[in-house]
Amino acid sequence: MEHTASYYAATTNAHQPWPTLQESIQCDVCIIGAGFTGLSSALFLTEAGYDVVVLEAARVGFGASGRNGGQVVNSYSRDVDVIEQRYGKEIARLLGSMMFEGAEIIRDRIDRYAISCDYRPGGIFAALNGRQLQHLSEQQRRWQQYGNTDLTLLDERGIREQIATERYVGGLLDRRGGHLHPLNLALGEAEAIRRHGGRIYEHSPAVAVNYGTPHRVRTPAGEVSATFVLFAGNAYLPGTLEPRLSHKSMPCGSQIVTTEPLSRDLALTLLPNNYCVEDCNYLLDYFRLTADNRLLYGGGVVYGARDPADIAALIRPKLLRTFPQLRNVALSFSWSGNFLLTLSRMPQFGRLENNVYYMQGDSGHGVTSTHLSGKLIAEALRGDAERFDAFAGLPHLPFPGGRRFQVPLTALGAAWYALRDRLGV
Template identity: 80%
Template sequence: MEHVNSYYAATANDHPRWPRLEGQVECDVCVIGGGFTGLSSALFLTEAGYDVVLLEAAVVGFGASGRNGGQVVNSYSRDIDVIEQRYGKESARLLGSMMFEGAEIIRDRIDRYAIDCDYRPGGIFAALSARQMRHLESQQKVWQRYGNHHLELLDQTGIRREIGSERYVGGLLDLRGAHLHPLNLALGEAEAIRRHGGRIYEQSAVTGVTYGAPHRITTAGGEVRARFVIFAGNAYLAPHLEPRLASRSLPCGSQIITTAPLSADLALSLLPNNHCVEDCNYLLDYFRLTADRRLLYGGGVVYGAREPQDVAALIRPKLLKTFPQLAGVKFDYAWSGNFLLTLSRMPQFSRLENGVYAMQGDSGHGVTLTHLAGKLIAEALRGDAERFDAFAGLPHLPFPGGRRLRVPLTAIGAAWYALRDRLGV
């Protein structure tokens, strides 16, 4: 399997291809999945001197890590005040202390390994109603309490200076947020793993895992024997490999387009300061400019990760509602990809067996959370599990309705929240 026909694949940096696994190899740690969770885990561990083998079923960055909107969004899919209400003050304290760390890890990786991935600082949460604006005012106060003082509340005049659209009543600018080319970030991290002695095998789908001492991870062409195993496949992990992970998550699809390159004047009129944007709706839209002045626009969710027949037809009405001045603009790329949703919208960190770790379910905050996850998994594997356990201790329930009804019931719930957004209540 190769990358989908996306803007990211078309503009990926030159990079080496990694071999297919053939024969038997041994290592300290076997990582299953070549997206951000697996890459982050492998890089932290190779930096610490561990012998790491990473197995990727397709190519590095094949899944959500190489297809997403490219936005570095801080915190979690649930606000820290909700976390405190649900899980208590101690959980909120621990998770709050980490809510901006994922973005810092990304910046460190880019600087340390000179990764060329079009990094641009600044992300905006855009409000479409007075209710959403009140939420952003509260969010600013909470985030400042946890140490982010790089925030600017935007009134209607301020948001018009940032976005060339009449839709928004205000917003919150986070200068510790950012946007970037996610596939090039993934490829740069993979190269850093190689430089530290890690081994990456592409086109090496795992066919089975046998727990023991050592653990045995098999592919069509070979076998890895390892002291530790990390499951990092997220929405692209084959369910039969570890049913305990599949039972409490739901794959979902998101769609993205990129326009043809825009003139400098037109691009500047849309996003004068080149910040990325996501709105505050439950089913949110997100957009930004690419390095070559295309508008990249995504939005909506397809529950159950079905592949839409016409991505462009789904996205064009959303884009034109935001930027009617782009009527007639050509779309050069349109693609979809899957992310993994949990019922609580909080990530699932797990110890499955002795020496076997897993993380999944970023619920839309994958770029930053996956990088934090890699650090926490590496800490736990090395014997310091306090921060890993702060996540692993969170309860996770299965979606209602079982495997047959979880998709329609989730879609009905989402439709209710989308109606509230439209009504501004």
């Protein structure tokens, strides 16, 4: 399988391909999946001196890591106030202390390895009504308590100076957020892994895992013997490979379009400071400018990871609701990608067997939280598992209705929250 026909795939940096595994090899750590979770983990581990093999069924960054909106958004899909209500003050303190770390790791990777991925600082959470703006004011206070002082609350005049639309009544600017070309970030991290002696194999899906001493991971034409195994496939991990990872999570599809290149003047009238934006709705819209002055716009969720027949027909009305001045602008790319949703909207970390780990289910906040998770698994393998276990101790709740009814029941719940968004309650 090759990359989907996205804007990102059409603008990748030149790179050397990785081979297909066709022999039996040994290593310290075998990682299944070459998305951000697997790549971040492999890079931290190779930097620490581990012999690492990464198996990828398709291409590096094939899944959500190479298809997402490219927004570097801090925190998790549930903010620290919800974490405290559900899990208590101590867990909130531990997870809160890490919620800006993923973005810092990304910036460090870009600088340390000179990764060309069009990084631009600054992101805005946009409020469509007074209730959402009040929530952002409370979010600013909470984030400041955890050390992020690079925040500015925007009133209606302030947000119109940042976004050329009348949709929003205010927003929160986070200068520690930002946006980038995610596939080029993934490819740059893979090159850094290669530089440290790590081995990546493309078109080498794991088809079976036999647990033992050592663990053995089979591919169609080869086998990896490893002391440690890490499942990092997220929404693209086959349910038959390790069924224990699939019944408490659900793949979901998200859709993105990009316009044709805009003139620089037009692009900068839309987003004068080149910040990325996501709104505060339950089923949110998000958008930003690309390096070549296209507007990239995404929104909505398809539960169960089905690809819509006409992505442009779904997203273009959302884009024009925000920017009606683009009604005569053509769309150049449209694509879909899957992310893994959990019922709690919190990442799922844990252990399956002795020296067998998994990390999955970032629920739409994967760009930053996957980079944090790579650091945490490296800490755990070195013997300091406190921060990994702060996530691993969270309950992994099954979706109501089991596998058969999880999609319709989740969609029903989402429709309820979407109605609340429209009513502003």
